[in-house]
Each structure stands twice: as C-alpha cells, then as structure tokens.
Amino acid sequence: MALRWTSVLLLIQLSGYFRSGTCGKVLVWPTDYSHWMNMKIILDELVQRGHEVTVLASSASVLIDPSKTSAIKFEVFPTSLSKDDFDDFAMKLLHRVIYDLPKDTFWSPVSQIEEIMWGFSEVMIKVCKDAVLNKKLMTKLQESKFDVLLADGVGPCADLLAEILKTPLVYSLRCSGGYTIEKHSGGLLFPPSYVPVVTSEFSDKMTFMERVKNMIYVLYYDFWFQAYDMKKWDQFYLEVLGRPTTFYETMKKADMWLIRTYWDFDFPRPLLPNFDFIGGHHCKPSKPLPEDMEDFVQSSGENGVVVFSLGSLISNMTEERANVIASALAVLYCAFLILFLKLLMNNFAEIYSNLGHPKTKAFITHGGINGIYEAIYHGVPMVGIPLFWDQPDNIVHMKAKGAAVRLDFNTMSSTDLLNALKTVINDPLYKENAMKLSRIQHDQPTKPLDRAVFWIEYVMRHKGAKHLRVAAHDLTWFQYHSLDVIGFLLACVATAIFIITKCCLFFCRMFTSAEKKKKRE
C-alpha cells in the first residue's frame, strides 16, 4: 500500500511543477475500440492536471463518444462513412480473420496482419482525407496553436497532421506489424537472434530452427511487408505536402514513443532514449464491486470466481464456439462471473476491477494487451484463447513467464478449457508467477501513467525532444548499416592486395629474368 500512496504524491508534484509554467494544449488523434479506452486513461489524467485536451474524431467513430465525457473537448469532423458502416466493416473483417483465414501455417500470422491492415487502410485513408482536406477544420486547428499532438501509432495520418500543424508529436503504441514502424520510423533495433518478431509466437529463448524462422519473418517484414496500400498513401501525402515522402519518413518526426508494454510482459530488448515503456498505465487499484455483484462473488465461498472476457471485438461469436465455452463453464465447481466486455464497453476499468477481487482465481482472456495488463497488475493467472493480431504473441509471453495456459479458439473442446482452468487454479506455480509479474509491475521508480503524462508535458515544455532522438534518423539506410563504409574499407583492402600482388609479381619477374640473363651469360 505504501507504494500506491507514493505514486499519488508524485502525481501532485508533477502537475504542480508544470502549472508553475503554463498549461498545455493537447490535440489527440485516436484509434477506435480498445485503443481508445486505453488512450482515454491518459487523456483523463492530462485533463486532471489542468491541460486542455481536444480529441479530433470522425463522425463515424464507434467508441469515441463525445456525449460520454465532459472534461475532454471534441472536434468531430464529418466523414462519408456512417458509424454503422464502420462497425459493420470492422466486425466483418474480424470475423473473416478469426474464422475463415487459414491457421497454424508458417505464414498465417503475417497474412492475417496484412489482411487486417489492408482492410483498415481503406477506411483510414478515407477518414484521413476527410480530416486533412477539410480546410475549415485545418484552419481552426492551426489557429488553436496546439503544443503537442498525441496519437495512437498504429496507423498513419497523425504524422501528416503534425506536419501540417507544425506541432511536436507523441505516439502511444503497443506494436506495429512486425515492429516495422518502431524499426523504420522509431530507429529501434531488433536483433533477430533474441528478439522474436511480433506474431512469430516465439519467446526470447529460441531454438536454432525458431531463430531461422524468426529471421525469415524479419526478412519478410523488412523487404516484402506492406502494411498499407502504399501507392494510395504516397500519392495522398504528395498531394498534401507537395513533396514525395513515405509515412515511415514522416513518422520519424515523432519526438516521443510511449510503448504500452513493460518488462513484466515483454522480453527485454534494446530501446532508445525517446522510448518509454508504459505498459499497464491504465491499471488502477480495484474499486468495490456493485452490491449485487459483490453478493454473487461472495456466494462462491472458498472456490472463488473466474473472470471471463474475450475483448471488445468478439460480439459476433459463432453459436458453436459459444456453446463450447458455456458448457465448460457450466460444469465447473466454482461460481462464475461471466462478463462480455461488449456489454459494459465504456466502462472497462469497472469490469477489470473484478480481477483485483481477492476471490478471483483466474482470468479467461483473448489476450488483448489491456486485459493482460490488468491480470498482471492484480497478479491473476490466465487461460489465454487468442483470436488475432498480437493476441497469440501476448499469450505466448505470459505462457513463457509461467502465468498462463494457452488454448486454440477454433479447435478447443469444453474439456480443454476445463482442464486449462483447473491447471492454472490448482497448480500454485501459476499464481506465484502471476504474483511475481505483479510485483515487477508495481516496483518502478515512477508509475507508468505518471511517466506517460510526464513525457507528454516534457515534449510541450521543450517544444519537442530532439535531444533524445538518435542521429540515425538523418542517415540513409546504407549509411545507417555502414554499407558505404564497409564497401570503402573492402575496396581499400582489395586495392592494397592488388598493389602488393602486382609488386610481388613484378619483383619476381625481375628476379627470374635477371637469373635467366645470368644463366645465358
């Protein structure tokens, strides 16, 4: 408890320090669904510290709902898509990814990501155009003179906005497909020998064949992977900025990257001074449950409860799969508290509050990073049923750290689910490991949310954070990899060898011809 008190104190101090200067104006370019829920925690904190926060949202936003927040300002711009179009499109795409795309092949994780990204690319470019080409909107934003643009780094457009509005840029990001954005725009290093590429489903301790596969993934992501329909985006960027560029190039502009993981969840890997790892920033100590829920939980007696949630995007589960899960849960000996996140969508902190309840024995999760961090924060072992994107990888991480059992959503039977639950509840090792992760999460010099807000304020105070950016950003790719230097040195060595050989041959010939002459004489 001492630690929590600590953090609250620090929070007051930081905001006090900032206020002694001036309060900042923050523009936000969010991403919808769980990304928004996550971002909103940071925005609420910024507002509480006296900053003026304006969210730039399209009229088609699903969860980004101006009516549900009072302190955050919204700038809603019209877009040709309707809310239902957008939600339908997202649900159909995910249904296809979860049920229809091939699984368990070497390329399936990558093709899944490409499928999702290309799908969203279509929608995103439409929304981005509707924002950026809306002259009235842009003029208004320019006149507002924002101190910083905060954006979810999962897609383009924020970089373009920052360029137009000439504001420093801070990204919040879980990860991009194959870490391509972190690598090509952020300058992060991912040595393939011990950093498994996201979606590889390997841990940091890889066998030889896993390292071979990881290398093939890395090569694929580096040379073939196209997150978006690049031609369209390049053309659009050229149109707006009046010069040819790519979004990897414009995203390099970012001053600070707030990565939504930490070393309890992630395997240690190289970072850079302008990257901070704020995983679990959205977690808070549990609030008391509503009375009826508390009664239900208490009635479970010594057996305790299990929290179940498959995330914000699984509303259209097939009946067959739902039955498998329901029949497993029905036969279990302990009381259950089954929560579909969809039902309480805008209140996800409240749902996860159950994880902090002393009676909670396990968490059945799809492996979204938000939920996983709640489980880590509260030290609850997990049964992971990953669906798509980074979720299989997330569960692999928790499995490698001994805090989760993994199941396959499409093929698992009721018995599988039952056995997995029994394992994580009855084997004390799972609880121990989950508690160990929890201790790591709680034991940081500063709380993740405080650091997230600190760096956003920092970028405002210093009008960017150029002094934290590596000089690598100013190098071309062949300079960065020292290919010109290596080429030059090899050329020098080759020339030296050539000259020495020539000299040797010349002297040899001199010597032999001299000998011949002698013999003749």
Added chain:
Amino acid sequence: MALRWTSVLLLIQLSGYFRSGTCGKVLVWPTDYSHWMNMKIILDELVQRGHEVTVLASSASVLIDPSKTSAIKFEVFPTSLSKDDFDDFAMKLLHRVIYDLPKDTFWSPVSQIEEIMWGFSEVMIKVCKDAVLNKKLMTKLQESKFDVLLADGVGPCADLLAEILKTPLVYSLRCSGGYTIEKHSGGLLFPPSYVPVVTSEFSDKMTFMERVKNMIYVLYYDFWFQAYDMKKWDQFYLEVLGRPTTFYETMKKADMWLIRTYWDFDFPRPLLPNFDFIGGHHCKPSKPLPEDMEDFVQSSGENGVVVFSLGSLISNMTEERANVIASALAVLYCAFLILFLKLLMNNFAEIYSNLGHPKTKAFITHGGINGIYEAIYHGVPMVGIPLFWDQPDNIVHMKAKGAAVRLDFNTMSSTDLLNALKTVINDPLYKENAMKLSRIQHDQPTKPLDRAVFWIEYVMRHKGAKHLRVAAHDLTWFQYHSLDVIGFLLACVATAIFIITKCCLFFCRMFTSAEKKKKRE
C-alpha cells in the same frame, strides 16, 4: 524550485517503501580517486535511507579514507603495496600519458588507454589477489550475507567477488575503453554509423571519413584491444573459480548497470532495460560559500568569477604549463577564483558549489565527467583543457552541444586561453546552450541519485534483476550475430539453386536428345 522539492518528497517515499520490508546490506568494491568521490555520494544516500554499507578497501587506498566517514563501515584488508607506492605509481603513469606519449595521431587515444589500463592492471591484480585469496576476509564477508555488491565497473575483480559471495551485482560506470565492457558484458549495441566510440572524439553527426575512422576504431576495440594483461587475469580467475572463464564472461553476471551520463551530455544511443543513465547524480544545489570566499566573489562586481579546476590527478603539472595558465588568468579583467581540486580533495561538492554561484561566468575544466556534470547542472559554459582518457571526448560532447570551447593542454598559449574565456563569456550562445543542458538535466521523471538508489534497492528486493536482462547473454557470439542462421539460409538457397540448375540441365538434355532422335528418325 518546485522540481527540487518534488524530488525530496519522492526520496522519503521510496525509503519508506523499502523500510516497510527490510533494510539491506550493501558491499562496495570501489575505485580510487574521482571514482570514489562519485561513488561516495551514492553510499551516503544509501546510509541515509537506513542501509548498512560496507566498503571493501585495500590498505593502499589513497582517497578512500575510513577516518573521514563515520556512517559507512570499512573492511580494510592488507596489501603488499603502500599508500605512497600506489599514489606515486598513479602519478607517474599519468605524467607519462599526459606529457610523454605522442598526441594527435590516429592511434594515440587508443594507445593512451591501453597504456593506462595495462599499468593499472598490474596494481589491480595484486590488490584483487590480496582480497580474494585472503581466506579469513572471504569467510567474514560470506558470513555477513550481503544483499548486493555495488562496484565501479571500470575494472575486474568485483565480478569475481560477486561470484564467490553469491550476491547480485550492480555496476556504476562512466565508460570502459572503447565501450568494450558495455558491449561484451552488458550486451549494449553501438551502431558504428551514429555512435562514436569513446576516445574517437567524434560527435554523433559524422562525415563519411569520420565514419570510416569510427569503424576502424570499433574493429580495433572488438578484435585487438586488450584492456588488461589477459593471460594473468585468466589464470587467476581459473585458480579461484576452478573453471576457465574470462572477465567479460563473469561481468555478464551484473544485474544492473548505472551509467554516469545522461542525454544532456551524451549523444542518444541504444540502451537496454537493465541500464539506467544517472549522469549528474552527485550534483546538488549550491550551499552558501564560506564568508571569506563569498567576500572575494562579491568583490568581482559585475565582471563575475571563473572557476578553474584540472581535476584530482593533476598535482604534478610542469612549471611551464602552469605559467601559461597563470599568465593568462593574470591579465583577465574579471576577478578569479582559482581552485585546485587537490587542495580540497575530499570536499569536491564544496568546490563545485562555486559553479552554482550567480556570479560564476565560466568554468575552466580538464573535462572529467564529475566537473562537467556540475557545470551542466548549474548551466555554466566551459573552457575545456582535456588531459587523458575520456576527457577529450567529454569536451567534444560539450563543444558539439555548443556549451564549451576546447584547448590543447600541451600546445595552448596564454592568449589561446584568454580568447577561449572571452568567447564563452561574451558570446551569449554558450550560456544559452549551457542553460538548455541544465534544463534537460533537471527535467527528469526522477532525480538521478534517487534512481541510482532505487535500482540498488530494487536488486536487493528482487534478489537480482534477471527479468531485465536480455536473452543475448545466453547466446554464443555467432548465435548472437545470427551467423549460424545466415549460413544455414545461404546453404538452403545454394542447394535450391543447385537442384534447380541440375533439373533444368537434365530436362534440357532430355529435350535436346529427344530432338536429335527425332531428327535422326
């Protein structure tokens, strides 16, 4: 001022948190001279937070003086060297490095470092043997059951002690020769295209030829550089541990690395989760000067004062060089406060207090990291007269950031020194840049000293910090660089090409022979 108050509050909280558990026992393996002055700041803080700190010092220690500190315990072990032997040896070695070794050639910085390291290696192995082979001492230390071993990472022996005593290990380190220890033991990455190797005297923005030179340095440090007389050390390690190892290998054991720089001084470069950058942790707000000194400073009127110090090792300056400096200072129009650090050796915080005095206009420094950080902390522009080791590099950093002018100790004239001083005092850009660095230094989520102590306590709490170490430590060098994987993939490609070619040739032959048959028929 709000920021300082902040940090003090945090300090109370952390120690409160730790005390709610238990207080720790810290064993310290220090390095002498300025390294000790620096380390002592951390030890004092640890003591203040209730930890039991025991310094393991040889009887030949020069500045590590048990009589001058009360709260820190000392375990002094006898060694065949005397205090005077040690100091004489150090002074002679440095005299040779500063005055006699060739300067300004491509290899001179490297050979300088090798000269120093080999010299100290002789002494260090003697002291190390006298500690480690002292059975009574080792038994006593083993029985004391220390929670952590804190050591200066500049040399070997601490790793051996940690191995024998089975304690977690935390290093404090400015840098090793060519970053070899950070790279080979710590696992840090130093891309040669934008990270100038220490002693290269390049900034992070290198020309093509500078990048070529940097690459040559890197290759030299990677493949030829021998920090110590390795045969002797390897033999000694084998003797003690009973198995062949190297000190790069045993140093890998370190749980946490506290690097004594930060991004105000250093150029941004990749780091790892178990590295923290605590540069300037020894700096404190200035205390009022003693009355006579204050009178002297005030008498300078509007002109202000300049602080002068060439560090703790320059007591044997040649008369000729001393005259050059004195005559320059004599003609200057403003009052001078000339302080030789040697005179007030154990009180270096008091000397540097002058840097925080509002009348201080500039700092003439040899470029030791301690002094540079005091200047950064207080925002004072510098005239750098580097002598050896990392000092030229340190001044290059400050010059690149626009806060210093560099002079050559051996060749500068009085006029050079005078002009340099006039430049940094009269050109407002130098003061501006120094103030900018100062703002960066003061604007961190947690104070460097608090972080240093936090991580030491952290390692005690978690009995190490294995979860922050990259898996790279378990790989061989060819696995680490993926050479086996690349070899395998190339072999696969070669085999595929071979088989395809063979098949093509086979079918070609089939086809042509079939045609010939046809023609014959």
